[in-house]
Amino acid sequence: MKTFSIHIVIAIALSYLFFDYSSLLPYNAATALLVFLVFILLLWLSAVFYHPSYFRKLPKAMAFLFFFLKEMFVANIKIAYEIITPRYRMQPTVVALPLSARTDVEITLLAAMITLTPGTLSLDVSDDKKILWVHVLYLEEGGAEEIVQKLKWGFERRLLELTT
Amino acid sequence: MSIFHISLLIALTGLSVCLVMASIRFAIGPSLPDRITAFDLFVANMIGIIAIYTELTGNEDFIDVAIILSLFGFLSSISFAYFLMKRTHKND
Amino acid sequence: MTSEPDYLLLREIVSSCFILLGTLFMLIATIGLLRFPDFYIRMSAITKGATLGVGLILLGMAIYFNQADMLLKVIVIITFTFITAPVAAHVIARTAMYNNVPFWKETRLEAFREYLKKYLGKNSEEEVKD
Structure with a gap:
C-alpha cells in the first residue's frame, strides 16, 4: 500500500516533467494517461528487485x-x-x-x-x-x-x- | 443549437427534477436520518449540475467548486450524524 | 488536419452518452428515495446510485475537455466520492439504528433482534410501518 502510493506520486511527477520537456505529443488526456500508465508499469516491473510481495x-x-x-x-x-x-x-x-x-x-x-x-x-x-x-x-x-x-x-x- | 447542447440541457433539466424530488423527501421525511440522506443527495446533484454547467459554458474554473463541495458534503453529513448520536446517548 | 472536427464530434457524442446515462441513474435513485417504504432500504439503494451517477457525469466531462489537469481534478473528485460515500452511509445507518428508526414490516430480523435488545435496552420495540 505504501509502495503503491509512492509509485503513484512518482509517476504523476514524472509524467508532468515529461510533458514539460518534450512537445512531441499533443497535450491531451489520452496521451497523458498513456504516459502515466507506462511509468506505473515500469515502476511495477522494477519492484521485483526490492519488494516482491507488491509485485505479486x-x-x-x-x-x-x-x-x-x-x-x-x-x-x-x-x-x-x-x-x-x-x-x-x-x-x-x-x-x-x-x-x-x-x-x-x-x-x-x-x-x-x-x-x-x-x-x-x-x-x-x-x-x-x-x-x-x-x-x-x-x-x-x-x-x-x-x-x-x-x-x-x-x-x-x-x-x-x-x-x- | 446542436444536438450536443440539447442533450446537455436535457441532463440539466433531469438533475433539476431530481433536486425538486429530493426536497420533497427533505420536507416530508419522517425521521432526521431521512433528511440527512436527502441532503447527501442534494450535494451529489449539485456536483452534477456544476459539472454540466462547466461543460456548457467552457469555463474551467467551476470544477474547483465541485472539489470543495464534495469535501464539505461529506463533512456536513458526518457532523449531523455525530450530533444525532451524541444527543441520543445523553438521553439515556 | 481534416480529421480534427471528427474527433470533436466523437468526443461530444461519447460525452453526452456518459452524461445522459449518469443523469438516468440519478433520476432513478431519486425516484427510489421517494418510493421505498423504509429508511434502510432507501439508504442502501440510493447512495450508490447517486455515486455512480456523479462518477459517470464527471467522466463524461473529462472526456469532453480532453486535458490532463482536468482529468486529474476529475479523478480526485471521483476517488474522494468513492471513499467518503460508504463511510457516510455507514455512519448515518448506524445512527439511525441507535435512534430506533423503524424497519419495514416485512424485514426479517430474527437474529438481529437480540442484538438490538442488548444494546438499546428498554425502548427497543420497533414500531412497524407500511
Missing part, C-alpha cells in the same frame, strides 16, 4: 477492482429495475456476517465495499469485532446462509489475499 499483489488488486466495478454496475441495474416496476419483489433481511478479518483497516475496507455494492448495507460491527451486521435487500433460494457465503467468498477472501 498488484495484478490481483487490479482484478479485484474490475470485479468490484462489474458487481456494482450489475447490482445498480437490478435496483433500478426494482425502482421503476410498481410491485416490490424484495425481501429485506438483516444477516450476521462472521468476520475473518482482524485488523481495523481490513474491517473498514470490507464494510465500505459491502456498503458500496447496492442492495447490501453494513449496519454495525459488534464490540468484539467478530460479527458484521449486514442489511440485505434480496434473498435468493438458499436463504440467509447463501448470502453470507457469497459475501465471504466473493469479497472477504479476495480482500484478505491482498492484505496478508
Whole structure:
C-alpha cells in the first residue's frame, strides 16, 4: 500500500516533467494517461528487485477492482429495475456476517465495499469485532446462509489475499 | 443549437427534477436520518449540475467548486450524524 | 488536419452518452428515495446510485475537455466520492439504528433482534410501518 502510493506520486511527477520537456505529443488526456500508465508499469516491473510481495499483489488488486466495478454496475441495474416496476419483489433481511478479518483497516475496507455494492448495507460491527451486521435487500433460494457465503467468498477472501 | 447542447440541457433539466424530488423527501421525511440522506443527495446533484454547467459554458474554473463541495458534503453529513448520536446517548 | 472536427464530434457524442446515462441513474435513485417504504432500504439503494451517477457525469466531462489537469481534478473528485460515500452511509445507518428508526414490516430480523435488545435496552420495540 505504501509502495503503491509512492509509485503513484512518482509517476504523476514524472509524467508532468515529461510533458514539460518534450512537445512531441499533443497535450491531451489520452496521451497523458498513456504516459502515466507506462511509468506505473515500469515502476511495477522494477519492484521485483526490492519488494516482491507488491509485485505479486498488484495484478490481483487490479482484478479485484474490475470485479468490484462489474458487481456494482450489475447490482445498480437490478435496483433500478426494482425502482421503476410498481410491485416490490424484495425481501429485506438483516444477516450476521462472521468476520475473518482482524485488523481495523481490513474491517473498514470490507464494510465500505459491502456498503458500496447496492442492495447490501453494513449496519454495525459488534464490540468484539467478530460479527458484521449486514442489511440485505434480496434473498435468493438458499436463504440467509447463501448470502453470507457469497459475501465471504466473493469479497472477504479476495480482500484478505491482498492484505496478508 | 446542436444536438450536443440539447442533450446537455436535457441532463440539466433531469438533475433539476431530481433536486425538486429530493426536497420533497427533505420536507416530508419522517425521521432526521431521512433528511440527512436527502441532503447527501442534494450535494451529489449539485456536483452534477456544476459539472454540466462547466461543460456548457467552457469555463474551467467551476470544477474547483465541485472539489470543495464534495469535501464539505461529506463533512456536513458526518457532523449531523455525530450530533444525532451524541444527543441520543445523553438521553439515556 | 481534416480529421480534427471528427474527433470533436466523437468526443461530444461519447460525452453526452456518459452524461445522459449518469443523469438516468440519478433520476432513478431519486425516484427510489421517494418510493421505498423504509429508511434502510432507501439508504442502501440510493447512495450508490447517486455515486455512480456523479462518477459517470464527471467522466463524461473529462472526456469532453480532453486535458490532463482536468482529468486529474476529475479523478480526485471521483476517488474522494468513492471513499467518503460508504463511510457516510455507514455512519448515518448506524445512527439511525441507535435512534430506533423503524424497519419495514416485512424485514426479517430474527437474529438481529437480540442484538438490538442488548444494546438499546428498554425502548427497543420497533414500531412497524407500511
